Amino acid sequence: MTENVRPRPLLRTVVGETLRRHRQEQRRTLAEVAREAAVSVQYLSEVERGRKEPSSEILAAVCEALGVELSELVVEVGHELAFDRVPADVVRLRLATITSIAPATRAAPPIHRTGDAMLMAA
Structure with missing residues (x-):
């Protein structure tokens, strides 16, 4: 069975x-953000295209210019990386602890069984 998963970016x-998404949502140009972050337009363009790996100092400067917390950027990027490999028609389920129903006179210990899952949807 071959899994239909894209390679991790x-x-x-x-x-x-x-x-780039943050910059475009703000309707700002590369030049505006680059000037505020004190980096060249060419360098910022290469960062946005994934051709350059920016240092933490550059990331902090660009985030400040965009008004985005560095921690927020890291969370967004982490979320994208974590869920990028999941095929669209698959829902990830986390294993849950199942507690058996016991008489009121005694407490039941949690039961952990392989394959048990709980789906929580809003």
């Missing part, structure tokens, strides 16, 4: 895409 690619 590079970190620098997802970082660049996320920075």
Whole structure:
């Protein structure tokens, strides 16, 4: 059975895409953000295209120029990397602890069984 999963993208690619998305949502140009972050337009463009791996100092400067917390960027990028390999028609389920129903006179210990899962949906 062959799994239909795309190869995992590079970190620098997802970082660049996320920075670009924030910039475009703000309707700002590369030049504006690059000037505020004190980096060249060409360098910022290469970061956004995933061709350059920015240092933590550059990331912090670009995030500040965009008004985005660095921690927020890291969470967004991590989420994208974590869920990128999941095929669209598959829902990930986490194993849950199942507690058996016991008479009120005694407490039942949690039961852990392989294959048990709990689906929580909103």
